[in-house]
Amino acid sequence: MTKTTFDLIVVGGGPGGYVAAIRATQLGMSVALVERAELGGICLNWGCIPTKALLHSATVLRACQEASHCGVTGAGDARPDLAVMVARSRKVAGRLGQGVAHLMKKNGVTVFAATARLAGSGKLALDNGTTLSAKHIILATGARARELPALPVGERIWAYRQALAPAAIPKSLLVVGAGAIGAEFASFYRAVGSDVTLIDMTPEILPQEDAEISALARKAFEKQGIRVLTQCAVTASALTATGVKVTLDQQGKKTELEVERVIVAAGIVGNVEGLGLEHTRVKVEKTHIVTDAQCRTAEPGVYAIGDVAGAPWLAHKASHEGVLCVEAIAGKPVHAIDPLRIPACTYSYPQVASIGMTEARAREHAKLNGSEIRVGKFTFAGNGKAIAMGEDQGLVKTVFDAKSGELLGAHIIHPEASELITGYGVAASLEATEEDLMHTVFAHPTLSETLHESVLSAFGRALHA
Template structure:
């Protein structure tokens, strides 16, 4: 007889859900995981991983085209093989999906391929007719792309799924939304030859980032040939013989743009429908489930983690929430996650990575509290490893509390930014001060020396600036 009673049931098999299932099993709980589609969720199958595979193909293509600069002859005629790039991206996603399935089996997690909805205290009804029960139910149902009425997704107007498996490279492309997803798609398609226009309703691209970084990113994008329009929105669209005509509104001035394809990357909405929440005390605000610091909802025994529980919408935030949530369920010490210690990365070219407060936010806080901040800047043009790599454009910016030496924020723009930001993440988690960072010995020659120099700069001690 198939088991239907568990200690813990997780709904959703993405980076939050499957990690919650694994941690629960490690702690000795009997665990079931319910996933209606693909293990690994959107991140592994249609988001984080396949996009990075495509972006790495673009990096290799870019390196081949610039090979002569490094004394390598014969590679300058490199051209994109789109079908091979897409096939490799799907293969990478498939391999990791199989890996998640293996981890479920290895940890003794029972997996149900079904949709689920809450059906009373401690009960879940599956769409295959089964009913499961557990005293603890974790909702990790993720999110989906926000739809725009003016841009209905179809053959010529793409969301992320269609953009990941193109049949051919569009000659011209409009990317709507200049956050992380939009910036990444703009970078990839420009690298493979599309004429790209990137627009956003805000005053700058990557609007969540520090202003200095956003401005440098815009300059880098425009240098690559990406047309960037800010404070710009799409008012209407219509099909043409070869693509899509859109009406743009930029600060009240309207214009028309005709492109072969459009990618909509205008944010996400939480997957809260058809979960049976209406019969519970669970509160939903702007399509996201409200939780406390330990991921508990207002309904006893029901928890929510990851994208469905709100910003920041990051896979590593979901995984971290999964662990703390399940450890709290198991009676282990657990501490609420601090949003200011969650790094954010954009894998465009160049990459952008950050943690903590922007300079503007830190100054605003200092103004309220009567404090002061110190800001450090160090460009990669002063770093030996960056010069040797031929990647000497970029900036490391740090923000400190002037009195306590607390690291309030760190911001990096460089092709290796996503790998570098973890250094500051560790420092923030350990509550390292500027003195601790100054006394840390950084290996030479490495890109990480820029992290050290930016800290020194904040306190008037930069050595190579």
């Protein structure tokens, strides 16, 4: 007979949910996980992982096309095989999905393939007729793409699922939304040959990033042939014989653009429907569940983590919240997540990565607190490893409190930015000052030396600038 009573039940098997389940079993709890679709959630199956697999294929293609610069001949006429790229991407996602299933079995987590809704204190009703009971219930139901009335998703207007498994490379493509997801799709499709237009309603692409970094990203995208339109929105669309005709409104000026396909990447909304929240004290604001610093909702015994609990919408934030939430339930001492110590990465070409405050926000913060900031910058053009790799375009920017030496923010644009940002993440977590970072010995020749030089620059001590 299947067990139905547990110490903890997790609803949602994404990077927040399955990690929470594992940590709970490590702490001696009996755990059930309910997932209505695929273990690993959107991130593993239709988000973070498969997009990175496609982007890696684009990186390999780009390297082949530019190989002659490194003395490698015969690779310059390399072409994309989209079917193989997509198949590899799906295989990568499938392998990791199997890995999560193995982890559930290894850690003794009971998995229910079902949809769940709250059914009274400590109870969950599954759509297969089963009722589960637990003192603690974690909601980790994630989020989905925001729908735009002017762009109904279908055969020619894509959301992320369709964009990850296309049957052919569109000759022309409009990407609506220039955040991380939109920028990544724009980079991939441009690399494989699409004529790409990228638009956003904000004044700059990657609007959450430091303005200087966003401007450099825009310049790099345009150099690759991506047409970028900011302060621009789609007001209407119509299917044509060969594609989609859209009406663009750029600061009151309306134009029409016809493309073969459109990708909608205009944000996300939390998956809060059908959970039975209306019969609880759980509060929902702007499609996201309201929680406190320990991921507790207003309903006793009900918690929420990950994308459904609000920004930042990042898989690593969800996983960290899962661990924090479970450890708090177990009575362990925990530290509230500081959003300013969570790195964010965009895997476009070039990549963009950041942690902490932008320069503009840091200046506002300093003004309110009667302090000053120091800003350091170092370009990859002064780094030996970057020059040797042929990737010497990019910038590392650091922002410090002038008096205390606290690292307030760090921003990187470079093809390896996502791998480099963790250095500053560790520094921020350890509350390292500029003195600690300046006294750290960085290996030579490495890209990470740029992190050191940017810190030195902030205090007038850069050696290679």
